[in-house]
Amino acid sequence: MAISPNNSGPHLLVVGAGFAGCFAAKGAIEAGYRVTTVDKKDFFDIKYAALRAAVQPDSQLAKSYAFKYSDIPGLGSFKQASVARIGKDFAELDTGEVVKFDYLILATGSSNAAGIFAQPQGLTLSSRRSELQETFALVQKAKDIVIVGGGFVGIELAAEIVETFAGKSVHIVHPAARLFDNKSIKISNWVQKWLKDHKVQIHVQERAVKGSEAGTNILKLESGKTIRADLVIYTVGAKPNTEFLNGSEFAELVDKAGRLKVNPDLRVVGYPNVFALGDINDVKEEKLGYLATQQGQLTGKNLALLEKDRNAKLTAWKVNGGVSNGAMLLSLGQNAGTGHFGSCVLFSFMVALAKCKDMFTGKVWNELGVQAGA
Numbered sequence: 023m024a025i026s027p028n029n030s031g032p033h034l035l036v037v038g039a040g041f042a043g044c045f046a047a048k049g050a051i052e053a054g055y056r057v058t059t060v061d062k063k064d065f066f067d068i069k070y071a072a073l074r075a076a077v078q079p080d081s082q083l084a085k086s087y088a089f090k091y092s093d094i095p096g097l098g099s100f101k102q103a104s105v106a107r108i109g110k111d112f113a114e115l116d117t118g119e120v121v122k123f124d125y126l127i128l129a130t131g132s133s134n135a136a137g138i139f140a141q142p143q144g145l146t147l148s149s150r151r152s153e154l155q156e157t158f159a160l161v162q163k164a165k166d167i168v169i170v171g172g173g174f175v176g177i178e179l180a181a182e183i184v185e186t187f188a189g190k191s192v193h194i195v196h197p198a199a200r201l202f203d204n205k206s207i208k209i210s211n212w213v214q215k216w217l218k219d220h221k222v223q224i225h226v227q228e229r230a231v232k233g234s235e236a237g238t239n240i241l242k243l244e245s246g247k248t249i250r251a252d253l254v255i256y257t258v259g260a261k262p263n264t265e266f267l268n269g270s271e272f273a274e275l276v277d278k279a280g281r282l283k284v285n286p287d288l289r290v291v292g293y294p295n296v297f298a299l300g301d302i303n304d305v306k307e308e309k310l311g312y313l314a315t316q317q318g319q320l321t322g323k324n325l326a327l328l329e330k331d332r333n334a335k336l337t338a339w340k341v342n343g344g345v346s347n348g349a350m351l352l353s354l355g356q357n358a359g360t361g362h363f364g365s366c367v368l369f370s371f372m373v374a375l376a377k378c379k380d381m382f383t384g385k386v387w388n389e390l391g392v393q394a395g396a
């Protein structure tokens with residue numbers, strides 16, 4: 023269990039100890055808050071590294087990809103539980119415990135359809151390690167693999183598979199006219215060429231008939247085409263984890279996409295003591311871990327202002343962290359990638375150096391001050 027300094031300030035409850043929650047908790051502890059951090063799992067997982075960890079479960083990267091919360095100093099008092107219900111000044115945990123708060127941070131992230139490939143289903147580090155072995159066995163056994171969705175996750179997963187396993191037939195099915203269609207044509211074309219050079223078969227303007235592969239090993243597409251598939255991995259449809267707000271007074275502030283409405287300073291509209299950070303808020307930007315981290319860091323500083331003056335004017339979040347058009351790095355295995363900083367497209371070798379070797383695991387360990395080996 024992480025050691026909490028003997029703070030006596032207001033009580034901050036952090037729900038969801040991902041990128042946003044952990045960095046906000048650390049900032050609040052430094053500002054003198056008593057902090058309770060709640061997460062349903064007993065470990066932090068670096069989602070950026072999940073796909074490589076899933077196909078290389080015995081690698082050093084897979085070992086560093088996840089670590090126990092007890093190895094992160096400065097999270098305050100940590101409770102492993104799911105939050106079942108939130109009220110104006112309390113949260114009810116699935117253990118039955120009710121935790122009162124002065125300030126609340128909601129940072130429960132989002133779930134991706136790629137299941138155990140992208141994110142943990144089990145709640146303990148040891149169960150996650152078993153899931154990684156299961157994903158490896160699934161991929162190893164399959165000869166024909168179809169990835170449904172040619173966005174960030176689908177592309178990175180296809181690249182990890184072809185780089186790790188020789189002789190697989192890998193397909194990507196995508197509804198738009200090009201993969202990665204929310205990025206520039208230049209980036210899309212570069213990615214598509216890399217994938218084709220690595221024998222990935224791309225099916226654009228096609229939709230899979232979900233579940234049609236069950237018991238048949240043949241995936242049907244809506245066009246009538248079929249693809250042989252020993253393994254189908256759906257990567258579409260990331261969803262914010264805000265279901266626990268259903269029936270609460272916050273429910274009416276959740277938009278159609280499942281995101282919680284916030285003011286520019288990331289406080290929930292109408293709730294001056296409640297923040298919503300990272301993937302679950304309705305800030306109009308690509309939902310990315312480095313932005314969730316920066317939102318957590320900003321909120322730590324804003325809480326320091328509130329500790330001095332409850333009516334302090336807080337610093338507003340700058341959309342995309344202040345970078346016009348945002349920034350993004352996409353890995354294509356360990357030695358190639360693409361991305362952009364604003365409107366400037368990055369060279370493959372730059373992305374490989376910055377991200378692809380260790381998938382930012384070293385950076386996250388340093389920034390969180392992780393103290394023990396995984």
Ligand SMILES: Cc1cc2nc3c(=O)[nH]c(=O)nc-3n(C[C@H](O)[C@H](O)[C@H](O)COP(=O)(O)OP(=O)(O)OC[C@H]3O[C@@H](n4cnc5c(N)ncnc54)[C@H](O)[C@@H]3O)c2cc1C
Pocket residue numbers: 037038039040041042043060061062063069070071072073103104105106129130131132134140141175263266299300301302309310311312313314351
């Ligand atoms: C495969 C993949 C690759 C990615 N690659 C990149 C990348 O290269 N770069 C990048 O910047 N971003 C990347 N992202 C996006 C990035 O991971 C997310 O934007 C980021 O994790 C969001 O951070 P967060 O703090 O909002 O939520 P999360 O990191 O998702 O953390 C949320 C936490 O809340 C907990 N939780 C959920 N519900 C409850 C509940 N009811 N009670 C208690 N705890 C709960 C969860 O267990 C989790 O620990 C990737 C995502 C995926 C899936």
